[in-house]
Structures are given as C-alpha cells and as structure tokens.
Amino acid sequence: MSAAEAVKKDIPGNAPGSVAPEYERLMRRATLAAVAVAVVLIMLKGVVFWFTGSIAMLGTLTDSLLDGAASLLNLFAVRASLAPADREHRFGHGKAEALAGLGQSIFIFGSAAYIVFEAVRRLLDPQPVAYSGAGIAVVVIAIVLTLALVAYQRHVVSETRSLAIEADSIHYRGDLFMNLSVIAALVLSGYLGFHWADPAFGILIAALIAWSAAKIVINAFDQLMDREFSEEDRDRIMDIARQHPEVVNLHELRTRTSGIYSFIQFHLELDGGISLTEAHRISDEVESEVMTAFPGAEVIIHQDPAGIEKLTRLQRT
Structure with missing residues (x-):
C-alpha cells in the first residue's frame, strides 16, 4: 500500500x-x-x-x-x-x-x-x-x-x-x-x-x-498565519477542477496547512439548470480527484450556479 x-x-x-x-x-x-x-x-x-x-x-x-x-x-x-x-x-x-x-x-x-x-x-x-x-x-x-x-x-x-x-x-x-x-x-x-x-x-x-x-x-x-499553498499547487487544484467536463469554473479557492494536515476549499460553478443530486455527484467526483492529488487533505466544495460570482459583484457595485 x-x-x-x-x-x-x-x-x-x-x-x-x-x-x-x-x-x-x-x-x-x-x-x-x-x-x-x-x-x-x-x-x-x-x-x-x-x-x-x-x-x-x-x-x-x-x-x-x-x-x-x-x-x-x-x-x-x-x-x-x-x-x-x-x-x-x-x-x-x-x-x-x-x-x-x-x-x-x-x-x-x-x-x-x-x-x-x-x-x-x-x-x-x-x-x-x-x-x-x-x-x-x-x-x-x-x-x-x-x-x-x-x-x-x-x-x-x-x-x-x-x-x-x-x-x-x-x-x-x-x-x-x-x-x-x-x-x-x-x-x-x-x-x-x-x-x-x-x-x-x-x-x-x-x-x-x-x-x-x-x-x-x-x-x-x-x-x-495560514499561508496559502504555493502557486504551483493552487494552479494544480484549479486545473483538476476545470478538467471535469461538467464544471464551468471555480472561484474563492482557499488553502492552508496545519502541521501534517492540509485544508482546501473552493466554490465550484456548475450549470444552474441541473438538479441538486447532479451537483452533488459532480462535486464528489472533483473532490475525489483533488484528494488523489493531495492525499490526506480535507476538501470542502460549495456548489454555485455558473455566473453567480459575476452577478454578486455587480449587485455590490
């Protein structure tokens, strides 16, 4: 093993x-x-x-x-x-x-x-x-x-x-x-x-x-001070998520390390017309890929309808 x-x-x-x-x-x-x-x-x-x-x-x-x-x-x-x-x-x-x-x-x-x-x-x-x-x-x-x-x-x-x-x-x-x-x-x-x-x-x-x-x-x-992972590792996480055919994009990627533990969290942008069950399935698949690349890390994914981040920014301005 x-x-x-x-x-x-x-x-x-x-x-x-x-x-x-x-x-x-x-x-x-x-x-x-x-x-x-x-x-x-x-x-x-x-x-x-x-x-x-x-x-x-x-x-x-x-x-x-x-x-x-x-x-x-x-x-x-x-x-x-x-x-x-x-x-x-x-x-x-x-x-x-x-x-x-x-x-x-x-x-x-x-x-x-x-x-x-x-x-x-x-x-x-x-x-x-x-x-x-x-x-x-x-x-x-x-x-x-x-x-x-x-x-x-x-x-x-x-x-x-x-x-x-x-x-x-x-x-x-x-x-x-x-x-x-x-x-x-x-x-x-x-x-x-x-x-x-x-x-x-x-x-x-x-x-x-x-x-x-x-x-x-x-x-x-x-x-x-919860320093982020290296840019190389952050790019790697984003590439893994974006390679999934049903993922539109991701944002709010946050990473940190605590002793031997690693924590990764991000918002996954998906088609707003799919069901919650489908969104959960896609997130689980992306999570599994990220965990394979970063063994032992705790991965937290929040599902968002595609475009919600841009809409939220416009509402704030």
Missing part, C-alpha cells in the same frame, strides 16, 4: 486530526530517536569539552544541548498535534507543531548569541586547544550518528510532511557542517598552532545555527 493510499484509507472522510497509524508511529519514533541521539552526543561532547576547552567544541556541545531540549519539546508537541479533533479544536491540533518550531527557534538564537560571546572573548585572549585527537574522534562519532538520524528524519518528513520533524532535521543537518568545522578548528589550533582558528570557527558555527533558526521561524509563521 502506498503512503497516499494509507492516508486515504486511515483518515475516514479526511477528518482533521485523524492520522494514519503508520504515520503516527513514524513521527513518534522520529522524536524518540532525536532525543536519544542528542543525549548520547551531549555526554560525549561534554566530556571532550572538559578536557579540550575548545570554543568550537563548546559551540557544538551547546548546539547539542539545545537540540536535546528542542527534540524533547518536539516529542510532546508531536504527541499533542496527533491528538484527534475535539469539540474545542474542530480542525485538529496540527498547529502545535508550528508553536514547537517557534519555541525551538528561541533556544537556537540564544545558543548562537552565547557562542559568539565566548568566541569573541577567546579571540581577544587566544589559547591553545588540548587533547585535539580525542576531540576529533568524538566529532567523527557525532557525524556518523547524525547522518543516521538525518536519513531517518528525511524519510519521515517525506511520508508525513511534519513541520516539527522537519525543524528538528534542520538542526541536525546543520550539525553536520558544524562538526566538520570543529574538526578543522581542532586541527588548525591543536596541531598547527593557529589559535585564532578555534574561536573563528565558533563564530561560523553560531552563524549556521542562527540561519537554521531563521528558516524554522519562517516555516512556523507560514503555518500559524
């Missing part, structure tokens, strides 16, 4: 807040895996920072601490977002993911500022880095663990379109570049005597962290 078929089968009527069981398992496992990896990396990097005193290592340790906090926040946010719709939340709880993303960004910006502060202090008072070999070994382990986690997260995001998992994955993808920077800093400072390299790379790491946070904020705001 394909992912699209799974969604359509396990979300009766595409009700918001109802998630295919395999999607739910994937998202829960992804959050637990992120927390587990963060805990392991925090312990390893903490020990090495204690011995090396490297600012670059401090940067990646701080990032791992924040990754752990953010991943823990994600774990609870994903559980909340997967809760089915209720009387107070008819559209489900998907926006809990966007709120978690904003919370993560606050942590991340704070960590970037702290790393810059420590790096500037070390630039003014350069110090050699000790135990560079141990630091490099730990960073290599961190890269292997992070690669495995990112690969799994990307699989989960491709299946579920989860903003919270995507936000978590952005951190860890950034960690790969940070870890490579740490290796460069440890080699240049510990073996070649370029003591300025350690704090310089620390600042570079802070910039990468801040850039990751900015992308998370943009994605979260798009969901919280």
